[in-house]
Amino acid sequence: MLIITGHYRVDPEGRDAYVAAFADLQRRARQAPGCLDVAITADSLDPSRVNNLERWESHEAMESFRAVANPPHLDEEMHDVQVRLYSVTDERDPFD
Numbered sequence: 715m716l717i718i719t720g721h722y723r724v725d726p727e728g729r730d731a732y733v734a735a736f737a738d739l740q741r742r743a744r745q746a747p748g749c750l751d752v753a754i755t756a757d758s759l760d761p762s763r764v765n766n767l768e769r770w771e772s773h774e775a776m777e778s779f780r781a782v783a784n785p786p787h788l789d790e791e792m793h794d795v796q797v798r799l800y801s802v803t804d805e806r807d808p809f810d
Contacts (some may be wrong), residue, residue, distance in 0.1 A: 715750070717804065718768040720797035724790045726761035733764060735786040743768075743783070748775020766797050771809055 732777050736754040743752040750769035757763035770776040 715802040716768075716770045717800045717802055718770075718776075718797060719766065719800070720795075721757065721765045722792045722797060723755050723760075723762040723794040724764055724792060729756055729762060729764060731792045732788060732800070735788055739783060739785055743779055746779040748772055749779060758789055764787050764792075 733754055733756045740754060741750050743749050743792065750771060753765070753767045755765045755767075755805075757765055768776070771778075797810040
């Protein structure tokens with residue numbers, strides 16, 4: 715499993731429109747084979763922060779979707795990008 719997670723910053727004035735522009739991509743990604751979850755969300759505390767979370771069954775599944783993803787083309791520039799890809803070898807319930 716792959717997890718891509720982290721955050722980045724955009725102009726606070728355009729952040730909500732920026733996040734909304736990714737709604738269609740999120741919807742399509744969640745329906746894609748091998749996608750376990752995708753969320754691009756506005757942070758509740760920081761008006762410039764955008765949170766990113768993706769979970770994929772495999773690198774191949776992620777790349778297959780990205781080949782046809784057709785992300786929105788926005789003029790908004792990302793700053794202070796703190797997004798990383800993690801390879802996961804184990805999974806368990808965190809509340810057990």
